[in-house]
Amino acid sequence: MDMDMERSETSTETEKQVYIPGVSRELKNGEQLDFDPEAYKIFYSFETRWPCLSFDILKEDNPKLDFPLDCYVVAGSQADKAKNNELVVIGLKNLNPLEKLQGSREDHCESYLGHIINTAWVAFRPLRELPTG
Numbered sequence: 001m002d003m004d005m006e007r008s009e010t011s012t013e014t015e016k017q018v019y020i021p022g023v024s025r026e027l028k029n030g031e032q033l034d035f036d037p038e039a040y041k042i043f044y045s046f047e048t049r050w051p052c053l054s055f056d057i058l059k060e061d062n063p064k065l066d067f068p069l070d071c072y073v074v075a076g077s078q079a080d081k082a083k084n085n086e087l088v089v090i091g092l093k094n095l096n097p098l099e100k101l102q103g104s105r106e107d108h109c110e111s112y113l114g115h116i117i118n119t120a121w122v123a124f125r126p127l128r129e130l131p132t133g
Contacts, residue, residue, distance in 0.1 A: 042069070042097050048088055050077035055090075069095040 017024070019033055027033070037043065052075035064070065071092045079085045 050079040067096050
């Protein structure tokens with residue numbers, strides 16, 4: 001009997017689904033996606049001087065699999081002028097898991113979204129512009 005009651009309770013709840021751009025349905029006009037900290041074991045943000053189209057994670061020979069984690073990423077910037085572009089190596093250190101939520105989800109979403117970790121990073125500027133095309 002208890003199993004039947006649990007099934008009926010879960011079927012009445014709204015089913016959560018992962019949104020995948022280009023695969024999931026298009027968002028309706030004015031519809032916005034909400035940040036759900038329960039979807040992540042770990043969530044951090046960081047900033048670079050200039051926008052970067054992507055970041056590549058540097059693989060370690062003997063990766064550490066328990067917290068706190070360290071991660072190194074490398075990226076090339078998209079600066080306003082070619083001479084300002086940088087190759088950036090970023091060390092993300094002491095990454096810990098998100099704590100279990102206590103209280104309402106809304107209380108915690110803003111603090112997670114505003115959390116920027118301290119990073120150690122090095123930028124390498126080219127000595128000369130590379131020929132294009």
